[in-house]
Amino acid sequence: MKVIINPKYNHLEESIRQIPDLFEGQGRVLYARRNLIKEMVLEDSLLINVKRYGIPGLINRIAYSFFRKPKGERAFVYPQILLQKGFETPEPIAYIEFRKSGLIEYSYFVSMQCPYQRNFYEFGNADPTSDECADVIQAFACYTASLHENGILHRDYSPGNILFDKVGDSYHFSLVDLNRMTFGEVSVEAGCANFARLWGQKQFFVQLAKAYAAARHWDEAYCVERVLFYRKVFWSRYQKRHELKFHLEL
Incomplete structure (x- = not known):
């Protein structure tokens, strides 16, 4: 078993090493498909998020075992870059990896639990002209522009990976599921393409694009x-293979 621990949490090493054994029988399920995400409590009542990555197919098992960092390890490393640049994301605690005959099997990414309760799924059929929606669009466009200007591109910028809430008079955003990131200059094309996976009506994206353009002086x-x-382009392809959970206006 390979275990990498954020030095801040070295004092919890014994409890962290027990997480895989406790994972099946404890915790509250937040997401259950190929990967399984649970909310758990570590010692000292520390509320944590544990994501267990499913065992990859053979080709990816070989790739992640010898040629590329596994998803969970990237999910552990990349948040540290965002935090250093001043952007919110749940603080990484540990990465745990199991192998058999040299090939990766289950792996676990452990982080703090994000306190924000809202995500961008709620904007699927929302009225973008409402005062609150317009405020969120403006704040989110400026936030995304700041990310991009700091050389941060989340390549899975989808509704469930953007958590937010209003704190005081302003909206705060936190990114999760960071295993697919690109760092470096973000061009106008890459910046505009980054919004494609989000839910929302056409006018939602018009307002978002205008605010983003203003923030980046484009x-x-x-x-x-x-x-x-x-x-x-994205949704025309997506709707051919999946059932949509919101009204799609192209």
């Missing part, structure tokens, strides 16, 4: 056109 009409283009 041409508004061009950004609107590109945001809508990449959104249409």
Whole structure:
């Protein structure tokens, strides 16, 4: 068993090493598909989030065992980069990995539990002209622009991976599921394409693109056109293979 622990939590090493044994019978399930996510309590009543990654297919098992960092290890490393740059994400606690005959099997990413209760699924059929929705769009566009200007591109910028809440008079955002990240200059094309996976009506994206363009001092009409283009490409393909859970207007 390979265990990497954030030095801040070295005093919890014994409890952290017990997580795989306790995982099946304890905790509250938050997500259960190929990967399983649970909310658990570590010693001293510390509320944590534990994501167990399913065993990859053979080709990916070989790749993650010898050529690429496994998803869970990347999910442990990348949040530290965001936190250093001043962006919110649940603090990583540990990465745990099991192998058999040299090939990766189950792995676990352990982090603090994010306190924010809202995510972007709620905007699927929302009215973007409502005061609150408009405020969230403006704040989120500025937040995303800041991420991009700091060389951070979340490649799975989907509704469930963006958590937020209003804290005082302003909206705060926290990113999760960070195993797919790119760091470096974010071009206008990459920036506009980054919104494609989000839920929402066409006008939601028009407002988002305008606010994003203003924040990055780019041409508004061009950004609107590109945001809508990449959104249409993604959702035109997606709806052919999946049932949609919101009204899609392309």
